[in-house]
Structure formats: structure tokens, C-alpha cells
Amino acid sequence: MKKIEAIIKPFKLDEVKDALNAIGIHGMTITEVKGFGRQKGHVEVYRGTEYEVNFLPKIKIEVVVPDSIIDKVMSTIIEKAKTGDIGDGKIFLCSLEDVIRIRTGEHGEAAI
């Protein structure tokens, strides 16, 4: 059981979500985040003056998956979120101690 954190381009969210649903992922958390990597920032122009905007809007998807499908989930995200340009984002694979479903008190994979 691991947690996958994927930072992706915002317009790719729907595609990624639908594809994950299709392979049996039925829960996820998303957050609107800002950050920069190799893409750096972008430039906005107000009244003829250019302003460098360092942090770009991205979407962070957090999804917890059983060990058996980790590779499949990662490859699905990569396939759907990829445009080939810089700024496509990153995936962080994190180890996870436990998951608890608050309503029932279930632990581990049963709670995912």
C-alpha cells in the first residue's frame, strides 16, 4: 500500500481521473497548488509592463493504492498527463503507514 502524489497540468485532470476510474480507482483527493520546476514561471503583461510569475498553477492528485496495482496506476497517470513539453509535472511515490476509514474503524487496504 502506497500513496501516489502526482503534480500535473490542470487541463489534464479530467483525463487522468477518468482513466484512473476505469482501472478501478474509486477515490482520490485533488488540490489546486502552485509551484515551479524546469518550466520556471511565465510572463504576464499589464499595461505594457511584463511581470514574471514564478509559481504556476498545477493540480496535485493524491491517491492511495494497494501494492498490486501501483505500477498500473503510475503508468496510467504518465500516459494521460503527458504532453511531452516541460511542465508536465512529477509523480512522488510515498510509503504509507496505515489507512483508517473513520466511519467503520477499518484499517489497511480494506479502508482504501
Place this chain on the structure above:
Amino acid sequence: MKRFIILTLFILTFISGFAFAEDRMQNNPPTPPVAEQAAPAQPAPMSESAPAVVPETPKIDSGDTAWMIVATAFVMLMTLPGLALFYGGLAKRKDTLNTMAMSFVTYCIVSLLWVIYGYTFAFGTDVKGIIGGTEKLLLSGVGVNSLSMTIPEFIFIVFQLTFAAITVALASGAYIERMKFSAWVIFSVLWMTLVYVPVAHWVWGGGFLAKLGALDFAGGTVVHINAGVAALMGALVLGKRREAALKPSNLTLVVTGAGLLWFGWFGFNAGSAVAANGLAGAAFINTNTAAALAAVSWMFTEWVHTKKPTVLGLASGAIAGLVAITPAAGFVNIKGAIIIGILAGIVPYFSVATIKPKLGYDDSLDAFGIHGVGGTLGAILTGIFADPAINEAGKGLLYGNPGQLITQLIAVVVTILYSAVVTLIILLLVKAFVGIRVDAEHEITGLDESQHGEKAYNL
């Protein structure tokens, strides 16, 4: 804060002193019937063409009156919510409310001061070309039968009041995101009194610039150069913001505000004919043409210069066009309006995009770049394009009267010098008495929270 309260009390005492003195005056000599004391026309043309028509006693005209009531309400809309939205949307999200509050409070302050003493000092009987007389303090002697030309004097007073209010509010665009609200309140009172009122008298109240023959249909010098120069002085005295970038909190508000300003400007310019007539029609069509062309010409200039046709560019261009056509609206023909419109999208653009960064002053929302520069452009072009076929009072360079251009330049230079010097003195006084700038922490957390204890957006 204490000093602020004391100063406010002082100002109120000063005002009420006026009111009492005026009451006494009213009790002693019987006030003369005012009907024939028609206030001088706002635009020079009316007063000059008047002698031909006026020998009979002026009569109220219901058509003129109806239009001027509506036009006055139009101009009010320019400050609230027009300018408040335009400026508020351009401010950072932590300073939006404070920016709107500056326009709002100014409108209220001027509304009061104008009926107490602003009107009489601007439009009362001329004293040596410098200032109006005191006979209409607290609107003494103005009654329901008093006329200004063919409309009730009450309407004329409010019409002029809305001009005074927006002029003061315009300057706030250069001051935002760092000025103490208390300092702005005091500045509003002093600036309207010591700068707006005298200049309005010189140009429209029968003062020396009117006698010189300077053409200013609806306020290129009085409103826009005046406010623009005050904006520049404020930017210099206040100094740079800690984060001197233009980061509009909400450009949709800016577009809404620009639209309302454009709409209100029909009242501002066409209303300055002070009649529902052909001259109002000419001012109306010139206003619309120049605004539309300036919006498009600003957009294309920007498109070439920075590769993007921005929405803010369209809105800014429209305002620059409206500013530039303001002095010319009732003098030029449609060709003049087209040329003024095109230039108004180019000259203020470069003043904002190229010259401002080079000089390094922090005019937050380009009140000088658009109003000061656009107003100067319009005032000068009026001296070139004024067509006597539109308005016999104005004959420009192209129609064989090069002297008009000189007169316009004199009016521009006098306004710039006077506004610059007196605004500077006011700002330094305010700075010495109550302080003019919020401290660093308040500036960074935002003026909405530090000055008003509120937030514009709780999303």
C-alpha cells in the same frame, strides 16, 4: 490618530464657522432675487454665444432640465461605482476595498463641501479672475426658481459637484496600496478646496483662463490634467510601494468599471452643453467615437509592442480616449474625434509602458499616465482641431487660428504648475500632521485589513 481627530474637528469647525457667518449674512441684507443671476455657462461657448440670444429673461426649458437631471446622475455613476470598480479591480486583492473606499468617501466629502462653499467659490461672482465670491455660501439665495441658463440652478450645482468629486477621486489611483486612509480623507478636503475649486473657477467660472479664451469643453484641464498632476505629486511624495507591481485582483471588475465610466461619460461630455441640443449631440458622438478608437488603437499598439492584445489594454485605451476627447468634445468635428481617439491609444500607452518605468515613479494605477497625459493631449489637440462649424466659440489651428494653440498651451502650463505646487504643499502638510503612509507590516498584509478591518474576498 489623535491628531487626525483634532484635525477633523478643526476642519468641521472651520466649515460650520462659514455656515454661521453665512446665516448672519442672510439675515441682514435682503437677498436679491436670483433668477437673473444665471451662473456662467460651464463651457466657454455658451457664455460667448449667449449675448446674441439672451436679452430676454432666461426661461426654464423642460427638455434641457430633463436631460441635465439625467446627465448629472450619469456623472455620479462614474465615481460610484464606475471608478471604484475600475480602480478596485486593478488593486491587489488585499487592497481592493481600501481602493474603492477612497472613491466612495471622496464622493461623500465633496458632496458636502460643494454645497457649503465649493460651488460659490468656483461659480460665484468673479473676484479678480482668481476665485468666486462668497454670496452663495451654503447655497444662500438659490431657490426653486433660480436658473442657470435654462435649467434650475440646483441641478447645475449638483452637475458641477459630480465633476469635483470624480476629479479628486481620480488622483487616488496613484496613491493606493500604501496611503493611510485618514491621510486620504484630509487630502480630499484640502485638495478639493485649494486646487479643484480655484482651477474650476479660472476655466469655467469666469476666471482668467476663461477670459483668455482657453477652450475646455468638459474638463481636460480642470479635471484630467489637474487630477493627473496631483496623482504624480502624490506618487512622488508617497514613494514606491514595497511591491510595486500591477497585480489586478479582478479584471472583470475593471471591465465593468470601464463600461460604466464610458456610459457615465456621455453625461459628463454631452451634459457639458448644459442643454438638450445639437451641441450635446456633437459631444455625444465625438465621445463615443474617440473612446472606441482609443481602445482599439491601444490594443494594437500593445499587440505590436508586447505581443498580446490585453483586455486591460482595451479598457485602459477606452478611458484614455474618453479623457482626451473631454476638452474637445463640443468643439471638434468627427474627423477631429477620430484623430484624437487614435492618438489617445498611443501616447498614453507609451507614457505608461515606456516612460514611467524609465523615470521610476510609482503611479500605481497610472492616474498620471492616462489622465495627466491624455488630458494634456486632448487640451492641445482641441487648439488644433476646434471647428467653428461645430461650435462658433472655438476656432483651432486648422481653421486659421494658430493663436488658439498658444492659449491652450498657456492653460495647460498654468494648470500643471498650480496643481503641482499646491498639491505638493498639501501632501507635505498631511505628511507632517498625520503621516501619509501606512507602516510596512500593514502595507504587506494589505490595507483592507489594516485600515478597515475587512476583506474584499472571502472565497
